[in-house]
Amino acid sequence: MKIGILSMQRIKNYGSFLQAYGLKSMLENLGAEVEFVDYHPGKTLVQSDGGTGIKRKIFKVFKVFKGRAPLSEKIRFINYKKNYAINYYPYLGITSEMNYSPNVDLLIIGSDEVFNCVQNNTNVGFSPELFGKNSHAKNLISYAASFGNTNIDKLKKYKVAEKVAAWLNDFDDISVRDSNSAITVKDLIGRKPHINLDPVLMYDFLKSGKIPKDIDKMYTHKYLLLYGYSGRFTVEECKKIRIYADSKNLKIYCIGGVQDCCDRFIDCDPFKVISYFNHAACVVTDTFHGSIMSIITHRQFVSVVRKSGYGNSEKLIDLLERLRLKDRQIYDLDMLDSFLSKKIDYTITDKIIANERVKAMEYLKNWVNVH
Structure with a gap:
């Protein structure tokens, strides 16, 4: 067919x-x-x-360079976007x-x-x-x-x-x-x-044979994975994430977008992204698929729910409640330590996914x- x-x-x-x-x-x-x-x-x-077209692209690049992340990581992000189609469309x-x-x-x-x-x-x-x-x-x-x-x-x-x-x-x-x-x-x-x-x-995906078991050898230290669109995490939120990461002696790896508290932006193929989730000490995300990748890899994670602006509350709340992970919703990153210290039991979630x-x-x- x-x-x-x-x-x-x-x-x-x-x-x-x-x-x-x-x-x-x-x-x-x-x-x-x-x-x-x-x-x-x-x-x-x-x-x-x-705006649209070239104006929209320039606007997005400006937003990236306006942030406080290291210049090297901003450039790495721009190259990731620039080469995305030629690198990853062939897989599809x-x-x-x-x-x-x-x-x-x-x-x-x-x-x-x-x-x-x-x-x-x-x-x-x-x-x-x-x-x-x-x-x-x-x-x-x-x-x-x-x-x-x-x-x-x-x-x-x-x-x-x-x-x-x-x-x-x-x-x-x-x-x-x-x-x-x-x-x-x-x-x-x-x-x-x-x-x-x-x-x-x-x-x-984890049983598909597509997901590498190891990540790049150059990234050997423990890390907090921060997954979200560039600039979606505010300056204040990034400060709180940095305080938490430093308290646990974790580097902050950003995937998907560059944030102000970024130590390293990871540019890799989509399958290796799941491997980076799999090796993360913990995950902070405000996206639907970032939450899903945290779940299938059984990570300690939080999903930041946003009700203002474009918002993400409809999809995140529905997803987490459907998978019996409502306690992963976080609205205030002052609570990050207490949320991430609570061990997640994936037993019921795994049964729901299987069904x-x-x-x-x-x-x-x-x-x-x-x-």
Whole structure:
């Protein structure tokens, strides 16, 4: 069966890569022939702070160099972004040539925030193709798709609720990854979608043979892994993280983005990222996939929940409660020491993940077997 995945595979961050690779691998394990499908970014419904195109790139570079991290690590981060596509797209089988609306037996939209259409990211915007518009597939479904922090009120505010509802009604089946997305789908079309977990949880990366057992020999000291987009951790938060790291004699390794308290920015392939999680003394993150990588590697970690600005509360709270790890939510880094000193029991979490993996494969298998 020929299957297309329309996802965030060209977004330059490790979480986007790993969820795309995970879903592709799950489908290939079911005997499918898989290709990635591209979309045309739409005009943003929310104004972008950094503008578009070259202006947006310059704005992002300026934000990086404005921070207090060592210059060498800022340059390492810029090179990571610059070389990301040429280094890591080949793992997914994608090239610079775009693949729009191919003729496939099944088009799967997801995972990641493919339905998050009320946002200011000009790489996504309000794109009808992310809701299946202009699809040439025989069947159309989603897998673990997310609206992010978009909800029915925002869709109505920006006068796109009816359009989104009409597109969702054309799906043969809908799977989302979180409660906000499930509620939004129900509000829009009156259908209760399946809930399936993200492919980074559902595909067993640790048993895939892709994850190196060792990290680079040059990084031999113990470290706190700080995982987040550049500049998302405030100056005050970085001070608190530094105090904690120094008290435990830990270096601070940053992956994904450069932060003010960074000792070393790690530029490595997406599979080795999981290895860096696996060897970390502890993890501080404010991202969805950073939390997931902490969980699958059984790390001592905290997830910083943010309710202001763009926010992350919908997805992080849902993920951690779903996996019975609610006590990993942290709102004030003054409490970092007490949170990280509390040992995490992953017994129940592992059982939930095992059951969800069976459920996820059953959902996909039902559609892979449709001819």
